[in-house]
Amino acid sequence: MSGSALAGWKAEAVHRPGLPHCPSTSNLFSWLSSILLMAEMKVTATALNSTSSPPQGPATTNSEVVTYTAPWPVYALGFPYHHSPALRLAIGSFIESRNNRLEVLELAEASHHFQVLDSFEHTYPASKLMWLPDTTGAKPELLASSSDCLRVFRFQQGGSKPVAQLVNRKNVKYSSPLTSFDWNADNSALLGTASIDTTCTIWDLEKETITTQLIAHDKEVYDIAFSKGIHSFASVGADGSVRLFDLRSLQHSTILYESCNFTPLLRLAWNKMDENYLATIMMDSHTVTILDVRAPAIPIAELLGHRGAVNALTWAPHSCCHICTAGDDCMTLIWDLQRPAHSMQGTSQADPILTYTAEAEISTLQWSAAASEWVAIAFNRSIQALRT
Secondary structure, three states, X not given: OOOOOOOOOEOOOOOOOOOOOOOOHHHHHHHHHHHHHHOOOOOOXXXXXXXXXXXXXXXXEEOOEEEEEOOOOEEEEEOOOOOOOOOEEEEEEOOOOOEEEEEEEEEEOOOOEEEEEEEEEEEOOOOEEEEOOOOOOOOOOEEEXXXXXXXXXXXOOOOOEEEEEEOOOOOOOOOOOEEEEEEOOOOOOEEEXXXXXXXXXXXXXXXXXXXXXXXXXXXXXXXXXXXXXXXEEEEEEOOOEEEEEEOOOOOOOEEEEEOHHHOOEEEEEEOOOOOOEEEEEEOOOOOEEEEEOOOOOOXXXXXXXXXXXEEEEEEOOOOOOEEEEEXXXXXXXXXXXXXXXXXXXXXXXXXXXXXXEOOOOOOEEEEOOOOOOEEEEEEOOEEEEEEO
């Protein structure tokens, strides 16, 4: 990460009210909850659109910001874990119907445009996309997605194929929708899913069987994240709690944090460089809460730089002290938690070290593990790759 703001990144962000609506984390969960009411698949819904319909295709603003315009509203993003000659990114549509799509993009260095390597059908909007956490590039390129079930695809340019479809409950006709999942970085056979039916499910991908399924929260579970290693994971949900679990002893869980007035917690990110720290966001809140597993109940820091609801967050894959957030204020912010104003102690009201203002509310973001200088954001039909 550079020490100063590069092209596209600014020292101050400007709030832009009245912009077109785009998919957000909270309305995605509302949509997922409604899937069970559409079991007959006879309801025709329209995609979330802005007032204008921008043309499909690539565009760039400068060498540090690359923009791709999709043919539909975008929600899910996913960077591969292994290094490749060109930057790659998987994206998922947010169309309120059964018929959705995934695309795999690659940044062409010569033209500095994103080109589509593959585009294929997907059932319902993907709430999350993740590539197989393989940093060597020696394993097959597998892409997983969550929606009405957990799907795994084998990526092949121009012809990706489904290789697994994991359904939480096979004794009912329709399973409860999945709000999120995580792929264990230390054991790629291990995946965990979060569902609106209050459960978390741990899968063995190699056997395509459930290792364990537990009632994790009192209400819907909105996110799940593994710690470094293969034993611990955490979850957040509509009951406003962050809960820690140990796969070696599932009889008990630890409530690490409960939000004020039990406001639902939407997203969770575990710092993979320092497993002591997690971050979470509340529904309709501009605050990012930083937690220390060694000191339950009280946040060790709160990041207050956003002027609208925060929709997404991710820790830097290459640093234990940097975190990136994005939200309805159109801003993407990068924070350095080692700065004296933060210091992982007490409430922080300091400014972030880098800011970027998009053209609309940002629904999601990802930070590339293989090319850590790149952050990707999504808003409306646009995906932007930002070089930090």
